[in-house]
Amino acid sequence: RRGVVAVPAAAPVAPVAAVVSEPPAKRWKQVAPKRPVENPIYVVSDIHLEKEERDAVPVFDTCDDIRIKIRAFLKQPDCTQAYLLRKLSAQYILAPRFLRSPQVNTFMRQKGPLEGSSSGIFYAAYVYFEKLRIKQGKKKTAKREEMERKWGPGGVDRTAGGGAFWCRPGEVPVQDSCGCISFQRR
Numbered sequence: 743r744r745g746v747v748a749v750p751a752a753a754p755v756a757p758v759a760a761v762v763s764e765p766p767a768k769r770w771k772q773v774a775p776k777r778p779v780e781n782p783i784y785v786v787s788d789i790h791l792e793k794e795e796r797d798a799v800p801v802f803d804t805c806d807d808i809r810i811k812i813r814a815f816l817k818q819p820d821c822t823q824a825y826l827l828r829k830l831s832a833q834y835i836l837a838p839r840f841l842r843s844p845q846v847n848t849f850m851r852q853k854g855p856l857e858g859s860s861s862g863i864f865y866a867a868y869v870y871f872e873k874l875r876i877k878q879g880k881k882k883t884a885k886r887e888e889m890e891r892k893w894g895p896g897g898v899d900r901t902a903g904g905g906a907f908w909c910r911p912g913e914v915p916v917q918d919s920c921g922c923i924s925f926q927r928r
Contacts, residue, residue, distance in 0.1 A: 781820055784829065786873035794869065797836045800897030801868045802889040804855035804921050808867045812850065815871075830866035841866060855921035859900050885920075892920050 791799045803811075815821055823843060831841045839862050849863040858864050875882075882890075889898070898921060907915040913925045 784821070784825075784874070786829075786870060786877055787832070789873040789876050791869060791872060794833075795835050797834055797865070799865075799869050799872070800893075800895060801859075801865060801900060802886055802893065802897050803868050803871075804889070804898070804919070805849070805852065805858040805864055806855055807885070808864055808871070809850055809852075811871045812846070812867055829870055830863065833866040833869040834862075839866070855917065855919060856898070859898060859921075865900060889920050892922050 793799050812826065815826060816823060823846060827841050827843065827846065831839060841862055845861065845863050849858045849861045852858040907923065907925075909915060909925055912928055914928055915923050916926050917923050
């Protein structure tokens with residue numbers, strides 16, 4: 743059975759003041775990490791090499807030597823691959839180049855004294871590290887002087903891409919640590 747249920751009278755309700763809503767909280771913006779100020783140790787723009795304006799500086803390091811220098815440079819606390827690429831790209835004057843990360847990776851994977859000699863990374867890195875050597879007042883290494891004797895005033899051939907050699911019967915081509923090819927009897 744349903745019946746009428748007596749509901750007690752509600753107490754008078756006082757009007758509620760309007761709730762003032764606060765503006766929504768602002769989102770935090772991600773602050774980009776600040777680039778460190780360029781270390782003056784690595785600035786070589788004031789050094790000039792002979793034939794640099796024609797992008798024809800003779801190279802007297804092997805590709806393996808340049809790879810060692812690049813690895814040592816990248817181990818420095820404030821040096822990144824992008825920073826290195828900016829420095830290397832600045833070494834081209836006559837025909838500016840935009841060097842990219844895959845070029846560095848390809849060059850660094852190669853092995854051998856002349857493997858990668860036609861790469862833009864090889865030439866630019868040589869010029870940059872030679873300027874750095876001059877700025878730091880370091881002397882030429884014994885291997886560098888040996889390279890100058892073996893390769894002459896023109897330096898390492900940067901256009902060669904390996905290739906084949908004609909040999910006499912019973913001879914084999916042998917490449918020394920400076921990248922020079924000689925023929926030896928078997």
